Amino acid sequence: MIYLDNNATSRLDQEVLDSMLPHLKEDYANASSLQHKMGRHANQAIEEARKSVASILRVQPKEIFFTSGATESINMVLRGVFERYQSKGNHIITCQTEHKATLSTCAYLEKKGARISYLPVDKNGAIDLNELKEHITAQTILVSLMSVNNETGVIHPIKEIAQICREEDVAFFCDSTQSIGKQDFDLTTLHLDFCCLSAHKFHGPKGVGALFIRRKTKPLQVAPLITGGNQEQSLRGGTYNVPAIVGMGIAIQRIKEINTSKITQLRDYFEKRILSEIEECTVTAQKANRICNTSNITFKYARGSEIMTKIPNIAISSGSACVSGSRNPSHVLKAMGLSDEDAFCSLRVSLSKHTTLQEIDHTVEALKTAVNDIRSYSPIWQMYKDGLLG
Incomplete structure (x- = not known):
């Protein structure tokens, strides 16, 4: 074979699998059970993985939130920003060639009262940056554009888009799922407010991903998609998938090779x-x-x-x-x-x-x-x- x-999924690296197995067999404690040694050990493994993801993106570990993958992260940002920033406006800008996770969520939000602008593309899959500027209004609360198209591989000029959003004081969310492991993604030079990734796109396990939320003087507010316990700073409730998170931490470090x-x-x-x-x-x-x-x-x-x-x-x-x-x-x-x-x-x-x-x-x-x-x-x-x- x-x-x-x-681009659909990638083969799990052996080193990644090896890192996951102990947390499926011996070190199987709940990472939120901090009252005992095994729970604290599992929690420490999660924090090490968080540091690994943060180091590759060149951000602070406290800006990384673990999710089940990019689809959940996309839902969390689009729905969460719409819920929290309705006092400012209800307008979101995206693109006709975005992943269905984005387009379907935007369609859902339209039924809830959101106004969505879907930017067209030319024959090469490129958006017109001037058209992006023209669509931004006082009611615009978010621009959501992917870094790399999953079907064609076309790369959007994310740095320029981020600069436009900064000048217009609009939050920018980038679905960077197809970038990680294929191009440098340095968030010290890419001024994104949000970005997401899925481990299985870079030889990690399925069912785990991460969401980056930039810490500012006035932190960005996102309503939680999954409520429950206090996991992930109360932004994402639920029992931690420790083996997958650990595997993701190893996989993202291996992209340097x-x-x-x-x-x-x-x-x-x-x-x-x-x-x-x-x-x-x-x-x-x-x-x-x-x-x-x-x-x-x-x-x-x-x-x-x-x-x-x-x-x-x-x-x-x-x-x-x-x-x-x-x-x-x-x-x-x-x-x-x-x-x-x-x-x-x-x-x-x-x-x-x-x-x-x-x-x-x-x-x-x-x-x-x-x-x-x-x-x-x-x-x-x-x-x-x-x-x-x-």
Whole structure:
């Protein structure tokens, strides 16, 4: 099996698993049970993991809050800011190509009285920064934009967006899920108010993530999404998932070992071969500023679902894993101007530090065979070749 779906999830590192096992077997105490030694030991392990996350982001440990992952963090920020800042306004700005966790939550908030602006993108997935400025009003309480698009790998200019938000005195929340482990994310130079991450995107365990909330002279206020005990400064109640949090602390430290230049070379090699050896295919936003590991490719008149059926031993995807059951074309590709047909004929390939040249070569050959086979019995492809279709 060749695994090239790392934007959906990544392989758990052995060192990460090894760090988790003691907290599943011997050191299994509740981290909130501080009355006894085992509980205090579990709590100390959580605080060490918090320091690990903070050190990579270059922030204070008290600014890191553990959650179940980015989706929970997104809900916490969007709902929490809307609840706490209604006295100022009800306007939130986001983008048409955001993750469904953001778009679905914004749709929910609209029913609660929020006014949401969905910024459009151009063919390269880029927003117009002047348009962002124009949408900010006295009623704007939050700008929510991802750092890297999970389907195309397109990188937003987060530093410039953050500067605009600072000048306009508007809070900025960045979904940085696809950035961690693939690019430097230094919050001493990126002036974000909130950002979130999920451990399973950088070879950590599933079901755990972190939310960063910047401490200011006047701390940002977010209503808790999950109430209960006093865990996470009363912002996120519930029993700590100690093994997962510990694993995340180890995984995030290991991202310093990832050779992103090597991953970029493999991605570029893959795209070069695909474009030269399979006719009528294109790389989405090929010339745009993209993250090192992601390729979104459209194979004219060869449906992505059919291609994947013909290559069962290669794990790739037709878009975000969170909407894989949808029968609709990718909202990201549609927003970038692709037709429904081209969106249905697109596949995402996302590499990792474990990807090899041999795996890339094998994947290219398998894709060539699959696409050529599909087109060989397609009357639509033949009509296109005969010049009867655009």
